[in-house]
Amino acid sequence: MQLVGVRGVAKVFANGVQALDGISLDIEAGEFLSVLGPSGCGKSTLLRIVAGLTTPSAGTVDWSGGKPDIGFVFQEPTLMPWATALANVALPLKLGGVARSEREARAAEALGHVGLKGFEHTWPRELSGGMKMRVSIARALVTAPRLLLMDEPFAALDEITRHRLNADLLALWERSRFTVVFVTHSVFESVFLSQRIAVMAARPGRIVSDLAITAPYPRTESFRTSPDYAAHCRLVSARLGEAMAA
Amino acid sequence: MTARVIAPVVMGIVMLVLWEAVVRLAEIPPYVLPGPIAVARTLVTDWGMLAPALVVTLTITLEALVAAVVVGGLLAILFSLSRWVELSLFPYAIILQVTPIVAIAPLIIAWANDVDLSLLICAWLVAFFPILSNTILGLRSVDHNLLALFELYGAGRWKTLIHLRLPAALPYFLGGLRISGGLALIGAVVAEFVAGTGGSASGLAYRILEAGYQLRIPRMFAALVLISAAGIAIYLLLSLLSHLLLRRWHESAIGPEG
Ligand SMILES: Nc1ncnc2c1ncn2[C@@H]1O[C@H](COP(=O)(O)OP(=O)(O)OP(=O)(O)O)[C@@H](O)[C@H]1O
Ligand SMILES: [Mg+2]
Numbered sequence: 001m002q003l004v005g006v007r008g009v010a011k012v013f014a015n016g017v018q019a020l021d022g023i024s025l026d027i028e029a030g031e032f033l034s035v036l037g038p039s040g041c042g043k044s045t046l047l048r049i050v051a052g053l054t055t056p057s058a059g060t061v062d063w064s065g066g067k068p069d070i071g072f073v074f075q076e077p078t079l080m081p082w083a084t085a086l087a088n089v090a091l092p093l094k095l096g097g098v099a100r101s102e103r104e105a106r107a108a109e110a111l112g113h114v115g116l117k118g119f120e121h122t123w124p125r126e127l128s129g130g131m132k133m134r135v136s137i138a139r140a141l142v143t144a145p146r147l148l149l150m151d152e153p154f155a156a157l158d159e160i161t162r163h164r165l166n167a168d169l170l171a172l173w174e175r176s177r178f179t180v181v182f183v184t185h186s187v188f189e190s191v192f193l194s195q196r197i198a199v200m201a202a203r204p205g206r207i208v209s210d211l212a213i214t215a216p217y218p219r220t221e222s223f224r225t226s227p228d229y230a231a232h233c234r235l236v237s238a239r240l241g242e243a244m245a246a
Numbered sequence: 247m248t249a250r251v252i253a254p255v256v257m258g259i260v261m262l263v264l265w266e267a268v269v270r271l272a273e274i275p276p277y278v279l280p281g282p283i284a285v286a287r288t289l290v291t292d293w294g295m296l297a298p299a300l301v302v303t304l305t306i307t308l309e310a311l312v313a314a315v316v317v318g319g320l321l322a323i324l325f326s327l328s329r330w331v332e333l334s335l336f337p338y339a340i341i342l343q344v345t346p347i348v349a350i351a352p353l354i355i356a357w358a359n360d361v362d363l364s365l366l367i368c369a370w371l372v373a374f375f376p377i378l379s380n381t382i383l384g385l386r387s388v389d390h391n392l393l394a395l396f397e398l399y400g401a402g403r404w405k406t407l408i409h410l411r412l413p414a415a416l417p418y419f420l421g422g423l424r425i426s427g428g429l430a431l432i433g434a435v436v437a438e439f440v441a442g443t444g445g446s447a448s449g450l451a452y453r454i455l456e457a458g459y460q461l462r463i464p465r466m467f468a469a470l471v472l473i474s475a476a477g478i479a480i481y482l483l484l485s486l487l488s489h490l491l492l493r494r495w496h497e498s499a500i501g502p503e504g
Contacts, residue, residue: 055392072398078391081495082413094409095399123495 002064003029003147003179004050010204011045017237019045021204023059028160029146030177032065034190034197036236038244042205043183047149050181071140071178073150077132079124079139084118085111089139098141110138128159130177134168141172147179154189163221165245166192187240192219199236201243208243211236280464285471296453300472303449305425306362306434307480309367310439314397314426317370318377319419320381326385326411327403343375347433351440365449372433380422384415404470417496420488427480435473 005028011020019042027033035043048054050061051070079088086107093103108120114134124132133153140148154162170193171179184190190197191213201207215228223229264280268274269281276284282448321339325332351368358364388411396406438451448471456466492499 050396051394051398054399070398072395074391074395076391077393078389080392080410080413082416083495091409092399093393095396095401095405125495125497125500 001029003027003068005052005062005064006046007060007062009046009049009056011042011049011054014055018204020056021048021206023205023207025156025168025198025207025210028177030171031196032180032182034157034182034184034194034195035200036184036187036190036197036240036242037200037205038202041079041200041202043185043200044151044198045205046128047072047151047183050151068095068146069143071145071148072144073133073136073140073153074209075152075155077124077241078128079132079137080170081124081137084121085116085135088124089142090133091139092143095212107142110142111135113141114168115140130157130165133157133165137165137169145178147181148162150180150182152183153184155184155186162189165243167221169193170217170219187233187236188224191229191236192224197236199243201246205217208246209239211239248396253495268375275460277463280333280467285467286462289471290388291452292465292468293314296450296468296472299448299450299453299469300476301429303434303438303451303473304451304476306365306369307431307476309366310430311423311427313366313370314374314377314430315423318422318426319381322378322381322385322415322419323407323412325382327407332382339375339378342371347372347436348440351437353439355437361441365441368437368440369430369433372436373430376422376425376429377419378422380418380425381415384418386416387418395465396459417488417492420484420491424481424484424488427484428477431473431477 002100004125006023006025008028009020009023010018024156025045035046037043045054049056051072052061052067067085079085080091083091086104089110090103090107098106108117111117111120114129114137116134116138119127119131119135127135137150137153140150142210154165166189169180180194182190182193197211197213198207199211200206201208213232215226215232217225266281266283269279321335325336345366350371351364354367355361355364358367392410392414393406396410400462401409434449435451438449439455442452442455450473454466455471457463457469490497
């Protein structure tokens with residue numbers, strides 16, 4: 001079942017920069033889709049348009065079954081420094097008018113899902129970069145959204161942490177099967193995570209290929225070293241190379 | 247911490263000793279320059295007259311500071327909610343700020359027709375701008391991704407103001423408050439000077455003027471010491487307040503080891 005259809009979306013910013021042109025993308029409910037492209041090709045802009053935070057200059061975003069709850073994970077953790085981890089995670093519930101005891105219970109549960117049980121009353125400045133990112137993910141998941149939009153969430157992290165968060169994210173996704181649109185500029189990350197990869201090219205930002213990654217889930221660390229993974233990475237790399245040359 | 251206290255204290259003692267030594271060795275008469283011991287003695291003997299004056303000046307200062315917080319804070323919030331209000335009013339706030347207080351104090355005193363009220367208005371005029379401009383800056387300095395997040399979850403202007411803009415502006419507001427605390431005292435003292443002996447108010451500035459006419463120089467110094475001490479106390483208290491409010495999360499209040 002289709003969740004959202006992006007149809008002929010273009011975006012020209014006030015300063016004349018054409019960030020996107022003719023983007024069309026159908027996203028299935030429950031799908032794990034990665035958007036892969038070089039820096040500046042308009043990935044963030046596309047994600048913000050899907051979330052409704054930016055209006056497209058042309059084209060539409062169609063929600064076949066009505067716009068669902070959306071969770072958004074930014075490239076930076078984007079936590080409120082004046083609030084504890086628990087209060088940060090509980091924010092979407094607070095804004096939605098959920099009663100205090102219920103939102104704290106749900107926020108604590110969401111923190112548990114990202115492996116941060118026991119850190120409820122910690123302040124953001126006392127958390128490591130990877131822990132902050134996990135708080136940010138817990139906040140995006142706390143409303144149990146049907147659509148999770150992630151903008152290069154692990155780009156600033158070291159490889160070990162990134163691999164662990166990749167595995168954690170997949171575990172959460174396999175349990176709840178929400179829809180994920182995951183923006184990245186890492187070929188390896190996109191192949192490891194996704195069922196499908198949309199490769200973008202820049203100036204203007206457009207989708208140049210749409211690839212399926214057929215490897216079965218659960219994908220463990222052994223998948224990272226498998227010939228299947230390497231073959232997919234080679235293919236996606238080649239497509240990305242063409243996109244960047246185009 | 248210890249060096250931060252010990253260094254200025256040692257410096258102060260050295261200066262006081264030097265001052266006393268110069269006054270004694272050069273045999274400077276007290277009506278030209280009294281030594282610190284003479285000033286301290288005057289402080290004690292004239293305490294019955296200086297203490298009420300201190301209370302008068304401090305009362306005006308604190309009232310002006312409270313008015314500056316209320317008006318400056320509310321205006322800043324209003325400006326942040328409406329671009330039009332800001333565009334039409336902010337230039338006038340700047341005009342108020344750049345006009346020297348001594349130049350408009352006589353006007354205010356003439357208009358207000360009440361010495362206490364006019365002193366309060368003068369002190370408030372000097373004090374409110376740092377709070378206004380700092381708070382506006384703070385309300386605007388919100389992480390734009392957090393703003394997007396609030397928009398995504400359908401938070402309206404009010405919820406965004408209360409849960410996002412106000413906490414984000416707090417460190418800026420407190421910075422403005424610390425500046426305004428000193429300015430309110432300066433404003434109160436300056437306005438008292440301008441009001442001069444014509445008024446019924448009898449704050450520290452009035453006592454300085456009076457002592458000047460009577461050539462009671464040690465009393466002038468004693469009043470001056472009280473003004474400085476009041477300024478330092480206000481600054482320390484506001485710094486403490488700022489530290490208590492920010493220590494959990496803001497970089498400015500967190501030591502190198504956190
Ligand atoms: N608010 C804006 N105003 C003007 N131009 C913008 C704005 N936001 C983005 N752009 C431009 O649009 C283009 C696409 O930007 P976008 O942030 O979507 O890229 P991206 O693919 O997310 O890049 P990165 O991988 O570096 O995050 C860039 O050329 C950028 O300069
Ligand atoms: Mg981006």
